[in-house]
Amino acid sequence: MFKLNLKIALRNLWKNKGFSLINIGGLAIGLASCMVLLLYVAYEWSYDKQFTSNDKTYVVYQNMEANGKTFSWAWTPNVMAGEVQAKLPGVKYASHSTYPRANLITVGNNKLISKVVFADPSFLKILNYKFLKGNPVKVLENLNTIILTKSFAKKLFGDEDPINKTVKLENQEVLKVEAIIEDIPANSSIIFECIMPWDLFLKRETWAKENNWGNNMCLTLVQLQDNKFFTAANAYIHDIYKRNQKENLAVALLHPLSKWHLYGDFVNGKSVGGKIDQLKIFLLLAFCILMIACVNFMNLSTARSERRAKEVGVRKAIGSSRQSLINQFFLESILITVVATVIAFILVEVSIPYFNNLLNIKLEIDYSNFRFWAALFILMIFTGFIAGSYPALYLSSFEPIKVLKGLKLKTDSSVSVRKVLVVGQFVFAACLIVCTAVIYQQLNYIKNKPIGYDQSNLIQIAVQGKMYENKNLELLKTQLLKSGATSDVTFFSMDVTEGGNNTINIQWPGKNPNEEVSFNHRSIGYDFIKTIGTDMLSGREFSEQHPNDSSNVMLNESAVKMMGLKNPIGSVITFWDTKYTNVGVVKDFVVESAYQKVAPMIFRLAHNEDISVILVRLNPGQNISSSLNKIDALVKEIEPNYPVSRKFVNESFEVKFQDEKILGTLSNWFGCFAIFISCLGLLGLALFMAEQRKKEISIRKVLGASTANILALLNKDFIKLVAIANVVAFPLAYLVINKWLSAFEYRVDISFWPFALAITISVLIAVLTVSIQSVKVAKANPVDALKYE
Structure with missing residues (x-):
């Protein structure tokens, strides 16, 4: 019996090549998307779990x-x-x-x-x-x-x-x-x-x-x-x-x-989540994309119900049980799923290097791992049974007498189920569009938010070896300025984009003795303000014209606000039990998270042993490549035993957005896949409706209806479905994206535009998808549909 069912399944697939291609393609894309997302989730989940204990x-x-x-x-x-x-x-x-x-x-x-x-x-x-x-x-x-x-x-x-x-x-x-x-x-x-x-x-x-x-x-x-x-x-x-x-x-x-790795966010001293929240989003995304692909299979299979009704009737008339018919349709579903899985596997292998390069991660398939093959087999069988469940139960329920007499099948319930499934698809698609748009807005907002200094053409060079000795740092600074490759040079105690170097051991006039305040502290060189492109709000910066600046400090505006200093210039600050005089207030600039408020910061004049990096502003009038070559050559002259270690500050700053970049990129890619697969689902319903209404359409044409009239008639029902989907999706999308944004101190407001974008895209997709099929029906010769009446 299995052999016979397999032959019938293969013949059906070969006979309906276009239908099979759409079905296999939709499932393959859905499975490939699900597999890539699950690989990423498994990769992140396995962090630090390779150790025995x-x-x-x-x-x-x-x-x-x-x-x-x-x-x-x-x-x-x-x-x-x-x-x-x-x-x-x-x-x-x-x-x-x-x-x-x-x-x-x-x-x-x-x-x-x-x-x-x-x-x-x-x-x-x-x-x-x-x-x-x-x-x-x-x-x-x-x-x-x-x-x-x-x-x-x-x-x-x-x-x-x-x-x-x-x-x-x-x-x-x-x-x-x-x-x-x-x-x-x-x-x-x-x-x-x-x-x-x-x-x-x-x-x-x-x-x-x-x-x-x-x-x-x-x-x-x-x-x-x-x-x-x-x-x-x-x-x-x-x-x-x-x-x-x-x-x-x-x-x-x-x-x-x-x-x-997964639970790295702490609130009030307790772990509250972190990367795990992103993984939950991707797990949900993987599941929903797979469900959309399965729904497409259901819609496309049942859209061909009338073509297969007589087959069901004949097989029942000669003695086939409903169970054997269910087995037949499940076998066809699993066969399509197996083929789709093979194609999906190829798509995954081709796409993994791209995603690794794009997201700076290292996804790979461990072919030697039994759990991988077991998971793949379970995913394939699960998809096959879910995708084939409704078609098997629906198609096997036809009554042979009614089918063979040519009586019209009752399809109201199946149409309703299909409409619900399509609405569900577009609810998910609309949610994805809104969420992806807001993620994009938030990332752009943070990237473009003023950070308090100018990153463009600013590079940092690691101080190494002989660069620390005697006057080598000052000599290098002088040579860099003379070379014409740089316009400004200064020193800094650590990577300008990194956090760390905190202390609570700071006292000031009027400080509450019971209050603990954490300050960032940095050592800086002369010309720091000019080099990084920030501003002094009051007072002055450290200068060679003031030889006593080693006993002075500068504060940023957040520190002044935290201390409540009304007249900060001249205030005496006790830092690590040493008294310093504040000589300047620096505009706030970001050194840690761009998503959080700038922390209070105190600056001291750097000594050689404090300096970790040289900050260099490239001369805008010179070619960047030749300037970098000159800088490398000068650094090599001072310290020939070390490879030159330099990087652009904006490249270091970009790393801060890695998690959001991954979230945005994967949401964009798999959101597009989900929308594309949803289009196939809509196409399935359009095929079904067109087949059910082809005689009605032919009669309308005979009575004088134009192609445009018929297109408007057919599109009206689908636009209603999309409108319902958006009404359901928008509150869900608002709740999800509002919860995501709540983690950021600096965040965009949720505006009308992402929702307008979702409406526009979903309606446009619906109209185009339905019209492609409807035009074929509307332009068909009405005689072909009516000649047997």
């Missing part, structure tokens, strides 16, 4: 109340790990490490800037990376040693065995390679290319040896023996700061490593 591993977070709210960050003191290991209930391992940082690694003439982590041995017991060479038990115990990832070892040594060979760190420390580990997966929160001992970090950074509970400078990881200890451990760690430093008001908490 990830479910028992926690990141230590610090909560600090300041500026009227609670700040949460995964930065802790260097003494945290030792205290946790000794006193926290149920601890198996506790580790402290630096976050990945850029350092020069050299082998002969091969000089590479690498992402480096300094860590203690427990780091590799908690995060059990796969060792390819070396003894995992003994690593990170000796001072001058290093562990390399597989690809970085190849960059340094080629095909040679790197074990026991030496590399140089910053042209100073000679380190022996003691192990090689697998490359760090892209879906890991800590990405690095080599690990070095924590003791080496202390040797190089002597300030880090001080046991200071107020200096949050490292990452602390904790692994419990069992999660039954979590409640007691989390309760104990809560007051760990206060127990060790009475005046320290910070509190600590254990945040699961497996949730670090």
